Amino acid sequence: MSSTNTEVGYNSKIEGGVVVTKLDAALNWIRSHSVWPMPMGLACCAIEFMSASCSRFDISRFGMEVTRFSPRQADCMIVAGTVTYKMAEAVRRIYDQMAEPKWVVAMGACASSGGMFRSYSTLQGVDRIIPVDVYISGCPTRPEALFDGLMALQEMIAKEPALRLLKRERPVKPLYFS
């Protein structure tokens, strides 16, 4: 938050708590602290995502507890598990249904690179079909690592040019309305 006029920014006697800041910073501050993740639970990592959202690890401490299973209401897709070629189509469609701005976290080795399943049926990394923002290692990812990744995502969101992102053209054609 930056302000050149301290009178306006900090003297609450004059304006009653006005803060002057850049629009970008304000938008990003809001966005990065209200991420609604959607777990794309595919395999083992989804179980660790459950751990992360339960009492002991408690994902809500980081402002991400509103887990939505509907892509329309979520803005961060957490791909947790092995993506096969058969499933890839569904993953892509669900990504397309999410509203902008949206981010993707590849949770675990399988989603990041195919992991240990180097076989005929496994997509070698979900980044082949959707743009991934954060890769998290682990097989499966520990909840702490997931939080680390999600906090990295928050930092990333905070640095993004927010307005340009708002105007960003959707990189793909919407499947369901064509």
Add this chain to the structure above:
Amino acid sequence: MAKEIEISCADNAARSAQAEEELLNCEKMQLTMGPSHPATHGVLRLQLEVDGEIVTKCTPVVGYLHRGDDKLAENMTYNQFVPFTDRLDYLAPICNNVAYALTVEKLAGLEVPARCAALRVLTCELSRISSHLLGLGVYAMDTGALTVFLTTYTERERIYTLFEELTGQRLTNSYTRIGGVTHDVPAGWLDRVEKACDSILKGVDEMEGLLSRNKIFLDRTKDIAVITKEMALQYGLTGVNLRCAGIESDIRKSRPYSGYEQYDFDIPVGSVGDCYDRYLLKTEEIRQSVRIVRQVCKTLPDGPIFAEDAKNICLPPKNRVLSGMEDLIQNFMITTHGPQIPAGEAYFEAENPKGALGFFIHSKGGGKPYRLHVRGPSFVSLSTLPVLIPGCFITDIPAILGSLDFVQGECDR
């Protein structure tokens, strides 16, 4: 004139009746559930034909998590495949490890030491508890009781902590090797297991208090999706899904492996075969598993955790590898060429939380299996859905899926 009107009236009535019937017939709607749906617990897709709220036809589509485990197994040594078995039923990885190791050992005619067998039983039962805790929690969540999930998951985390101490991993433990287990118990671990058992029993009581006589839960599970004896046999159902139909069969009792015959436990059997029965059975199984765990903790024998005599199958202990020439060579040979298993065929089923997990291995000798096939109990459970679901309401489907307790990793492999 009057007659004509009468006729046309009758005509009209017939026509409208026909139109109504057509309307009724064409009112069936196609509904796709999944492959990404929170109630399908993974990537299962159900192609439903619904008439209003009633499902008239159900076609499950599986294979969304087919990762080619059978083919991978043919291309790697026996020990290398152990981590892949973790990811079959990823709610209870150690049970899979044990089933796989026992199959290969059977093929090799290898007996593991008593301590190793007891450790396998101990960890297997802990896995069973953790799997049932999650299964029941999710089941309750699907039928509208979120609190239960948080309760059972808290207990599950205790088992995670124990496993992490023992094997170094929370979820995918890879605890067994061919002919043994990887780690011996750390100091004081058994006491902590006992303590965890106390708290798990408390957690189960709490869960029962929340669910067993809960009106909503009863309404949603009683007399839903009844599995009959004939059907269970025809489809080859195993585990809880078989026992809820009133067939008393548990591989731990009928074909005991890994020393299960030494422990005292009961097999709960259902009487109705509906979703509620399956819930009750799982709850009781947790209690029985706790019983087994306590017995193992008391009677854990001393001795090696590896069948050290089998020089061409078992890895030598790590501390000897770095000091002895012979052990170093043995370690090198087994790591690079794999455990040398004789030619032959073996099929072995172990009683897993989801049912009987079977491995069929055909070996032509050497360090790799020629053909390995996994029989996933979830695969079998899901194959009954076209019979179980028609006639139910759409709202029953989460309860049915939750009670069948399947895992896609094991179904699709």
Add this chain to the structure above:
Amino acid sequence: MLSEKDLELQKHLLEAYPYVTERPGSADHASVDVPADKALEFARALRDVEGFAAIQECCGCDWGVDASPRFSAIWHLYNYDKHLYVRMNVYAPDNAKPEVPSMCPIWAGANWHEREAYDLVGVRFAGHPDLRRIMMWDAYPYHPLRKDFPLAGVEVPFPDADTVAQTGVKVMPAPQNGGPFVSGCGHTLRTSEPFGRDQEWRENNRKG
């Protein structure tokens, strides 16, 4: 080792059904080879006379590219009264178009197991009510568990045209680097890892 009960069962089956032969190499259960034309008859007898009420699994096997007969299907059946398994193997007479009788009329549970065997190994089951692919997508042209099919897979069209139009993704052979889990030496991760080679989105090529 076969237990006494298993040996007894094996002996009984060989005596009572003269057309079955002993299947060599079994380390645990009674195990028989059945000719394809007698398989249904034998299976019915197993269920009704011998008490093998439940089917446990069915798996297709490829015995090698040059082997003849090349394909077979193996069923494992379980007897809940005696707690015994039996392994029933049926070789497909024709190598080019392998076909064995389906056990669906006898055990309803054979349905999915046989679909899986058909999908992955390519053994057809005569009389199966719904012989479709179950693991791979419907248009997949190969049977992956055949011995001449590489583990990494081969390049085939991606199942969904829309996704291809958006991303240009292909079904490609998985990188093996000399074998499963053998890390390659002599080159960097960027050249040996799949996303190092063909990733559209990278650090210097951000999304959007």
